[in-house]
Amino acid sequence: MSDYIFxxxxxxxxxxxxIGCLVPILPGPPFSFIGLILLHISRFGQFxxxxxxxxxxxxxxxxxxxxxxxxxxxxxxxxxxYGTRGATVGLVVGLFFGPLxxxxxxxxxxVVGELIFRDDFSYALKAGLGSLLGFMAGIGxxxxxxxxxxxxxxxxxxx
Numbered sequence: 001m002s003d004y005i006f007x008x009x010x011x012x013x014x015x016x017x018x019i020g021c022l023v024p025i026l027p028g029p030p031f032s033f034i035g036l037i038l039l040h041i042s043r044f045g046q047f048x049x050x051x052x053x054x055x056x057x058x059x060x061x062x063x064x065x066x067x068x069x070x071x072x073x074x075x076x077x078x079x080x081x082y083g084t085r086g087a088t089v090g091l092v093v094g095l096f097f098g099p100l101x102x103x104x105x106x107x108x109x110x111v112v113g114e115l116i117f118r119d120d121f122s123y124a125l126k127a128g129l130g131s132l133l134g135f136m137a138g139i140g141x142x143x144x145x146x147x148x149x150x151x152x153x154x155x156x157x158x159x
Contacts, residue, residue, distance in 0.1 A: 002042075003042040003043045003044060004042075006038045006039070006041060006042035006044075007038070007039065007042050007044055007157075009035070009038050010035040010036070010037075010038035010039040010042070010153065011035065012035070013031045013032065013034050013035030013038065014031075014032055014035040014036075014146075014149070014150050014153050016028075016031045016035075017029060017030075017031035017032025017033075017035060017146045017149065017150070018032070018143070018146050018147070018150065020032075020142075020146075021139060021142035021143045021146050022099065022102070022139065022143075023102070024091060024095065024102060025095065027063065028142045028143075028145075028146050029059045029062050029063055029142055029145045029146050029149065030059060030063055032059070032145070032146040032149040032150060032153075033055060033056060033059040033149055035149070035153060036052075036055065036149050036152060036153050037052070039153055039156060039157060040052065040156075044156070044157055045153075045156035045157060046156075047152070047156060051152070055148075055149060055152070058145055058148075059145060059149070062141050062142055062145045065138065065141060066138045066141065066142055069134045069135075069137050069138045069141070070084075070087060070106060070131055070134035070135045070138055071084050071087075071134065072134055073130040073131055073132075073133045073134020073135070073137065074087055074110055074127055074130045074131040074134060075130070076130055076134075077126050077127055077129060077130030077133075078123065078126055078127055078130070079110060079114060079126075079127030079128075079130055079131065080113075080114065080117050080118075080127070082113040082114055082116055082117035083110040083111075083113045083114040083117070083124070083127040083128070083130075083131065084110070084113070084131075085113055086109040086110045086111070086112050086113020086114065086116070087106040087107075087109045087110040087113065087128075087131040087135075088106075088109065089109045089113075090104075090105035090106045090107065090108050090109020090110065090112070091105050091106045091109065091135075092105070093105050093109070094106065094108075094109075103132070103135070103136075106131045106132060106135045107128045107129070107131055107132040107135075108128070109131075110124075110127050110128040110130070110131035110132075111124045111125060111127070111128035112124075113127075114127045114128065
């Protein structure tokens with residue numbers, strides 16, 4: 001009976017993991033990895049330890065990079081700490097406006113932050129674009145990892 005509970009929670013966490021890649025509040029790849037672990041400890045799946053360790057390292061790396069990539073993108077295109085802080089505030093505010101707010105919030109926040117720092121719209125727009133590109137790259141990385149984890153989950157469950 002407990003195996004079925006582990007399986008049910010594992011499936012739920014795999015779904016939440018993919019959703020979490022798009023919703024910044026939820027830690028997507030860690031949820032997916034925990035779902036994989038729940039499958040592993042049930043009688044439905046037995047992964048080699050080597051695979052689990054590699055997937056754990058990848059999950060940890062992508063989770064850390066998710067915080068670094070948007071900041072890197074802002075700085076790479078000339079943004080300052082004001083743009084970075086603005087992107088963070090924009091992300092938090094954007095959460096209240098659904099998916100479009102989550103995407104546009106960091107961009108608008110970075111632009112506003114840079115305009116506070118320096119009254120140059122083209123400079124601020126460039127920094128905002130860096131924030132947006134960094135945010136989108138982070139989503140792409142998280143989705144890729146969560147889909148790989150989901151692939152291993154389904155493969156182990158069905159095979």
